[in-house]
Amino acid sequence: MDIRSYRRWFALIAMTVSSVLATYVWADPPTRFTNNGSVANTRHNLTQSTATGGISAVMDLFRNNYGEVCVYCHTPHGSQTLQQMPLWNRTIKATTYTTYDQLGTSTLTGTVSQPGNPSLTCLSCHDGQTAIDSIINMPGSGNYLASQTTSQNTAFLDAWDGATGPTSHFGLNSNNNTLGDGTGTQGCTICHRTILSATIPDFTLFNIGTDLTNDHPVGITFPTTTGAGTDWNTPGGTKGTSLYFDVNTNTKMDKDEIRIYSGQVECASCHDPHGVPDPANGNQFKPTFLRVANTGSALCLTCHNK
Ligand code: HEC
Ligand code: HEC
Ligand code: HEC
Ligand code: HEC
Ligand code: HEC
Known part of the structure; x- marks a missing residue:
């Protein structure tokens, strides 16, 4: 044809x-x-x-x-x-x-x-x-x-x-x-x-x-005042110009950790386009290419202290 x-x-x-x-x-x-x-x-x-x-x-x-x-x-x-x-x-x-x-x-x-x-x-x-x-x-x-x-x-x-x-x-x-x-x-x-x-x-x-x-803002500045008493959790890790939430405290920016690029939230802060295995679920990739599955709003609550 x-x-x-x-x-x-x-x-x-x-x-x-x-x-x-x-x-x-x-x-x-x-x-x-x-x-x-x-x-x-x-x-x-x-x-x-x-x-x-x-x-x-x-x-x-x-x-x-x-x-x-x-x-x-x-x-x-x-x-x-x-x-x-x-x-x-x-x-x-x-x-x-x-x-x-x-x-x-x-x-x-x-x-x-x-x-x-x-x-x-x-x-x-x-x-x-x-x-x-x-x-x-x-x-x-x-x-x-x-x-x-x-x-x-x-x-x-x-x-x-x-x-x-x-x-x-x-x-x-x-x-x-x-x-x-x-x-x-x-x-x-x-x-x-x-x-x-x-x-x-x-x-x-x-x-x-x-x-x-x-869409959730991108190119948005992540606040520099964070932690107790603020609306924001503190990203513990630093890699070059990036910050990341070092959940397993291994001081590496792992793919299942939310990151801030040059002080800003971008698409890849929340998503990894290759898929992120979920060990709790037979290493199935987390839905929607997310770094952190949003069950119980876990993704949102990584950054937002609400
Ligand atoms: C703050 C975190 C965050 C940022 C930043 C973000 N996303 Fe998402 N995105 C999500 C979540 C959570 C979902 C899943 C929504 C759902 O299941 O309904 C999603 C879903 C999607 C989807 C699937 C369609 C949908 O709505 O379910 C696409 C495509 C997508 N995102 C692309 C992007 C692109 C492109 C950017 C940058 C412009 C971006 N995302 C930025 C969190 C984010
Ligand atoms: C749909 C687009 C897309 C495809 C397909 C893709 N990548 Fe990527 N890749 C990206 C993006 C976007 C980034 C940057 C992520 C960021 O901003 O942190 C990236 C980053 C990377 C990195 C460096 C950072 C990291 O996440 O490890 C490597 C290595 C990589 N890709 C390898 C590959 C290989 C190998 C393949 C094929 C098997 C592949 N990618 C397929 C979009 C893609
Ligand atoms: C080469 C083109 C290309 C690039 C680059 C690309 N995507 Fe996609 N993406 C697609 C296409 C095409 C689909 C739809 C495929 C489908 O639904 O079968 C898709 C689907 C998605 C979905 C929906 C998945 C689902 O299971 O609901 C999300 C989320 C997404 N992309 C996020 C991203 C993010 C975030 C980036 C950058 C880090 C990105 N994509 C880069 C082409 C691309
Ligand atoms: C003529 C109609 C047509 C057009 C145009 C078309 N597709 Fe498709 N696409 C299909 C059909 C039919 C399927 C198979 C659906 C099925 O049975 O799973 C499919 C499936 C897909 C899938 C797999 C979805 C999944 O998750 O299983 C992807 C990815 C995809 N298309 C990407 C694209 C992209 C990217 C374009 C544009 C460059 C495109 N398609 C244009 C008809 C089309
Ligand atoms: C990577 C960190 C990060 C993640 C993850 C994240 N956000 Fe945000 N979000 C921000 C930042 C930074 C702002 C901008 C706050 C400001 O400047 O007032 C924002 C703004 C917002 C706003 C307010 C916009 C306004 O107009 O005041 C809402 C609502 C919001 N986010 C909801 C969500 C939801 C829902 C999720 C989960 C799907 C999510 N966020 C995940 C960082 C994040």
């Missing part, structure tokens, strides 16, 4: 399914990944190769399947040189985000800046502006383009050696309701959204967008 007939077929299915299920209340189905052992077994495996059910072929029309898990985020050579972005392989577009302070809550005391680098890493997919497969150094020698550090070049992505046929380059954006045209402006959420089909996970909540006023 060529890509056009595939699209027509899919549009037909989509219309039928959505009209039949119009009153169905959506719940995100459990993932097909095991969420154990490696990032390869999580939703951040964008090759989808280890999920049971052979689903990666469906997605091959909408992003380059590089066949490697790490490369969507990291490269050993030719990475970004921005601070606190370890060997970062993704396009970071210059963006002005609508920050949490613009919500105007009277309670907020700290200074909010634009998201710092340990948030921009995540937002390079989760703000929906950049294709999932927009990387600087694609697998194979010579598949490198310096301008990819700041802008997405669709012709470069199209030329990838391993591409099996016409591939669109989708991001997590949800603004588009027609199937991809190869310009990179269409989104994964054309399929991954409410009620399209009971087996396709809904990603609309994962598309955080560029308006961060409905």
Whole structure:
């Protein structure tokens, strides 16, 4: 089936399914990944190769399947040189985000800046502006383009050696309701959204967008006055410019410990994008890539003394 007939077929299915299920209340189905052992077994495996059910072929029309898990985020050579972005392989577009302070809550005391680098890493997919497969150094020698550090070049992505046929380059954006045209402006959420089909996970909540006023503040200063009598717990550990809550007091910044980057809370303060094993639960990764599972609000209460 060529890509056009595939699209027509899919549009037909989509219309039928959505009209039949119009009153169905959506719940995100459990993932097909095991969420154990490696990032390869999580939703951040964008090759989808280890999920049971052979689903990666469906997605091959909408992003380059590089066949490697790490490369969507990291490269050993030719990475970004921005601070606190370890060997970062993704396009970071210059963006002005609508920050949490613009919500105007009277309670907020700290200074909010634009998201710092340990948030921009995540937002390079989760703000929906950049294709999932927009990387600087694609697998194979010579598949490198310096301008990819700041802008997405669709012709470069199209030329990838391993591409099996016409591939669109989708991001997590949800603004588009027609199937991809190869310009990179269409989104994964054309399929991954409410009620399209009971087996396709809904990603609309994962598309955080560029308006961060409905998200826990990032780029927010962590108070320097903490401890008894204040609203804040004291991060005991220091590593370079970072602080962390050294729960096991081994003086190492472990992945299951909440951290403050250069005095600020960022996405990676609460989340580890590779998954954090929970020894109390057969080393299953904690839900939602969290460093500390939020059972009993344990995550929130690490920082907030409430
Ligand atoms: C043509 C529709 C379609 C498009 C477009 C699409 N997907 Fe999918 N996706 C599916 C289907 C179908 C499944 C399999 C659902 C199942 O049965 O588990 C799936 C499953 C997935 C899964 C596995 C979910 C899990 O946890 O088990 C991931 C991850 C995923 N898609 C990512 C993406 C990304 C990223 C994009 C955009 C680059 C994308 N998809 C675009 C149809 C689509
Ligand atoms: C979905 C994106 C993503 C994927 C896929 C990914 N990483 Fe990462 N990785 C990150 C981010 C973001 C950071 C920085 C976290 C921070 O700010 O502290 C990171 C940090 C790291 C670090 C240094 C800090 C740490 O947490 O240990 C190593 C090492 C690393 N990744 C290795 C890997 C390897 C190896 C793979 C493939 C098996 C991989 N990563 C796949 C996003 C990813
Ligand atoms: C890494 C530390 C950290 C963690 C973990 C954390 N917060 Fe916060 N939170 C902050 C900081 C810092 C602020 C900014 C406080 C200020 O400047 O007034 C904040 C602000 C807030 C605010 C107030 C915003 C306002 O407008 O006044 C709420 C509500 C909040 N957090 C709830 C939560 C919840 C719920 C959780 C758990 C899901 C959580 N926080 C986890 C550090 C954290
Ligand atoms: C290479 C693109 C990419 C990067 C970079 C990335 N993500 Fe994701 N993330 C995705 C996609 C695609 C999904 C949806 C997959 C699915 O649901 O099957 C996702 C899903 C998630 C989920 C939902 C998981 C769940 O089980 O509900 C969380 C949480 C998340 N990402 C957090 C982060 C954080 C935090 C960072 C940065 C530290 C980050 N991501 C970096 C692509 C990315
Ligand atoms: C203060 C801690 C904290 C910070 C900072 C934070 N998150 Fe989360 N995030 C959470 C918690 C807790 C959940 C789980 C919510 C739930 O289960 O409903 C979550 C859920 C998510 C999800 C899954 C969708 C959802 O709402 O359940 C995504 C995607 C995500 N976070 C991405 C990000 C990105 C990107 C950033 C930075 C812009 C970020 N997070 C910053 C605590 C945080």
